[in-house]
Amino acid sequence: MARARSEERRAEILRAALEVIAERGYRGASLASVAERVGLTQQGLLHYFPTKEALLVAVLDERDQWDTGGAGLSTAAWRMDLLASLVEYNAMRPGIVQTFSALLGESVTDEHPAKEFFTQRYALVREGMAAALRMEYGERLPGGLTPEQAAPLLVAVLDGLQYQWLLDPGSVDMPGAFRDFLTLLRPE
Amino acid sequence: MARARSEERRAEILRAALEVIAERGYRGASLASVAERVGLTQQGLLHYFPTKEALLVAVLDERDQWDTGGAGLSTAAWRMDLLASLVEYNAMRPGIVQTFSALLGESVTDEHPAKEFFTQRYALVREGMAAALRMEYGERLPGGLTPEQAAPLLVAVLDGLQYQWLLDPGSVDMPGAFRDFLTLLRPE
Incomplete structure (x- = not known):
């Protein structure tokens, strides 16, 4: 149950990151703006993705998995x-x-x-x-x-x-x- | 004479801007770093290009003119x-x-x-x-x-x-x- 919730939250973060990167590019995107979009604190987001780079690679991998x-x-x-x-x-x-x-x-x-x-x-x-x-x-x-x-x-x-x-x-x-x-x- | 000098300086600024954009992208580039590369103050650079956007468009136009x-x-x-x-x-x-x-x-x-x-x-x-x-x-x-x-x-x-x-x-x-x-x- 907690695991399913965590998976869902992870997917939600990836979607938000996609949006923010589309709008501002990766260099212009901040973890704070991704966190804000999913209603997490930046600290909360770091629990799922410890760095901005980790989040970026997850976004790219996820897209190839889908496709x-x-x-x-x-x-x-x-x-x-x-x-x-x-x-x-x-x-x-x-x-x-x-x-x-x-x-x-x-x-x-x-x-x-x-x-x-x-x-x-x-x-x-x-x-x-x-x-x-x-x-x-x-x-x-x-x-x-x-x-x-x-x-x-x-x-x-x-x-x-x-x-x-x-x-x-x-x-x-x-x-x-x-x-x-x-x-x-x-x-x- | 002064005009030739100014044209030369302008070309120098465009070359420096090309380098800085290649290294950091446009969003990561600053007028200050371009100015520094050609030995100008930021104020001095603004005399040639009043905004970062103006500099960008000049770089893009210049490349098409060359090509x-x-x-x-x-x-x-x-x-x-x-x-x-x-x-x-x-x-x-x-x-x-x-x-x-x-x-x-x-x-x-x-x-x-x-x-x-x-x-x-x-x-x-x-x-x-x-x-x-x-x-x-x-x-x-x-x-x-x-x-x-x-x-x-x-x-x-x-x-x-x-x-x-x-x-x-x-x-x-x-x-x-x-x-x-x-x-x-x-x-x-």
Whole structure:
């Protein structure tokens, strides 16, 4: 009972942290503002997450767990139609996309606590995407590209479209543009 | 003479601002730290740029002026081989790419002073890229895509590859990956 309550509170804190990061970025976010949003004292929040960094990593991990149905990135079997659905889904949750995009942007500044997380994540994701592309489209993609050459492009399109869409949702059809990209990758 | 000196000082301030933003992001950067780097008092800096926002917009404008040879984005005639060269060039100036990527990331947070700049810039760039694609590859690209459909993908690949490359330059060959993408776009 106490355990269930604590899990619930933890999830509530992660949601509040997502919101605050989306609004102010990680560097602009404070533990105090997250605590306030869930009606805890800062001391109370530290019981769940001892540092701001710990909270950040938990937010990032949690998102990947959700998106892979709890499988985690390393074992997730990606499929192109599932990816297209994930992009459709993301277009309905700008807050999550905003948090992720703001953090990715910050992570390239010096000594950012999310830098290691993103570096490892991208290595895993590129590997997973290459495997998925090979499984679906075989060894040679259009233009003679290998799955390993196409994987970083696939990841770049996913990330890059998010920025254009967040800045101007009325002008950029993110899910449609992603489907266009898959058309380019599909062998004739 | 005084005018030349002032222009020179202005350029020096913009370079320092680029460095400070690359290291700390725009929200983490202060006018004081930029002033210190060029040996000015904060009051002296305010003579050139009255606000932090004014300095930011000057930095962003200056970069686009450099990259388009002074032509500005709206009139720049893009060509795919020039774009590939620009990506090669960017791979030799990680500081500039880091500043731009950090700012793009921050710009999607609430009420960021660069949001309007990036929104307008991307609309212009997509338009310019669509015109360039039409000029070089004609009305139909692989997969039946129009130049207008391919343009946001081209921009997304440029931005997305920068993040992957900044996080892990040893694993991501940014210029090579961009050339791979151009191979996908080129009609048979």
